[in-house]
Amino acid sequence: MSPNSTANRTVPTLRRAWQWLVWPVWNRDQRRLRAPLRAVAPLVCSFLALALLQPAIRAQFDHPVVEAVEALALAAVLVGTVLGSARLLDRRPVADYGLSLDRQWWRSFAVGGAVATALHAGALAVAVAAGWATITGVAGGAGALPFPAAMAVVFAYVAVAASWEEFIFRGAMLSNLAEGADGYVPRWAAAAVAVCCSSAVFAALHAGKITDPAQYGYYLLAGLVLGGVYALTGDLALPMGFHVWYNYAMSAVFGLGVSQRTPELLVVDLVGPTRWVGETGLLHVGFAAVGGVALLAYVRWRDGPLRVADDVTRWTGGGAKSEDTGT
Numbered sequence: 001m002s003p004n005s006t007a008n009r010t011v012p013t014l015r016r017a018w019q020w021l022v023w024p025v026w027n028r029d030q031r032r033l034r035a036p037l038r039a040v041a042p043l044v045c046s047f048l049a050l051a052l053l054q055p056a057i058r059a060q061f062d063h064p065v066v067e068a069v070e071a072l073a074l075a076a077v078l079v080g081t082v083l084g085s086a087r088l089l090d091r092r093p094v095a096d097y098g099l100s101l102d103r104q105w106w107r108s109f110a111v112g113g114a115v116a117t118a119l120h121a122g123a124l125a126v127a128v129a130a131g132w133a134t135i136t137g138v139a140g141g142a143g144a145l146p147f148p149a150a151m152a153v154v155f156a157y158v159a160v161a162a163s164w165e166e167f168i169f170r171g172a173m174l175s176n177l178a179e180g181a182d183g184y185v186p187r188w189a190a191a192a193v194a195v196c197c198s199s200a201v202f203a204a205l206h207a208g209k210i211t212d213p214a215q216y217g218y219y220l221l222a223g224l225v226l227g228g229v230y231a232l233t234g235d236l237a238l239p240m241g242f243h244v245w246y247n248y249a250m251s252a253v254f255g256l257g258v259s260q261r262t263p264e265l266l267v268v269d270l271v272g273p274t275r276w277v278g279e280t281g282l283l284h285v286g287f288a289a290v291g292g293v294a295l296l297a298y299v300r301w302r303d304g305p306l307r308v309a310d311d312v313t314r315w316t317g318g319g320a321k322s323e324d325t326g327t
Contacts, residue, residue: 030315031091035180038089042172046081046164050074064145064153071157078164085172096311097171098236105237112241115294119287120249120256124268126283132272140267150263154252162243169223170230170239174198175312178231182313191231191308199223209279218280218288225292232299234309242295
């Protein structure tokens with residue numbers, strides 16, 4: 001037997017063995033990682049980046065500079081995560097995450113923000129009427145900064161943080177889980193599984209704000225609302241606008257936040273039971289559910305009958321979708 005014939009048999013055998021070895025993590029047809037890894041990699045990588053940056057920033061800067069520097073660092077991590085995911089992990093255009101950033105996108109972003117702001121206005125009105133809250137002042141808590149500057153810094157921080165969460169949990173995690181499940185179950189079921197799984201992770205990673213296991217329900221509901229809207233539109237504009245302004249309006253505009261100290265346009269003294277008026281209280285749970293209905297109604301009015309968006313379950317980046325469905 002000649003050495004050449006032995007080599008001719010050995011090389012294909014080694015190639016098949018290597019393909020078998022990497023099959024659980026690598027989609028050879030699509031030339032990218034499998035869906036579960038693509039779903040969690042942006043979260044893990046950005047958390048590692050923040051774990052390195054935040055201690056260094058907080059060791060070097062004090063209030064009020066530290067908040068602005070942290071917002072810039074988080075923005076850099078967000079941009080790096082989006083671009084890295086698009087080019088290295090998903091092999092898709094950034095716009096395919098639902099980040100077209102065109103005029104229609106910003107219009108939807110504004111609608112989401114308006115709905116979120118109206119919800120907190122309603123929540124404050126109910127709390128005041130029930131005797132659970134009292135408005136004690138206007139434009140307070142700015143600290144060393146002028147009030148407009150303090151509000152701008154807080155908005156920048158909240159906007160970047162909420163946008164990061166929307167990209168991580170909806171744009172990257174939900175879409176990749178839906179792609180992975182598509183082909184094994186009907187499209188609607190693939191989207192439902194992805195919404196539920198991403199919402200569960202979203203709720204779990206807010207454990208630092210939880211003092212009672214029942215409070216996970218609030219964050220689970222938020223994940224289902226935001227994820228459901230994304231699954232129906234394939235667009236981050238509505239959930240991102242809603243999330244940014246929900247967080248900002250709660251704390252900085254209507255003074256209803258308790259987990260973060262921010263300047264407040266309306267200075268509010270919350271005296272009602274935490275079960276009702278806490279950040280995860282039933283008042284906010286109820287208004288969050290109303291917000292979800294309002295967002296769905298807007299999508300129904302704008303797009304027609306509600307259905308899973310094609311972009312959420314079908315990958316078209318880097319060429320046509322292969323027969324190796326979704327994984």
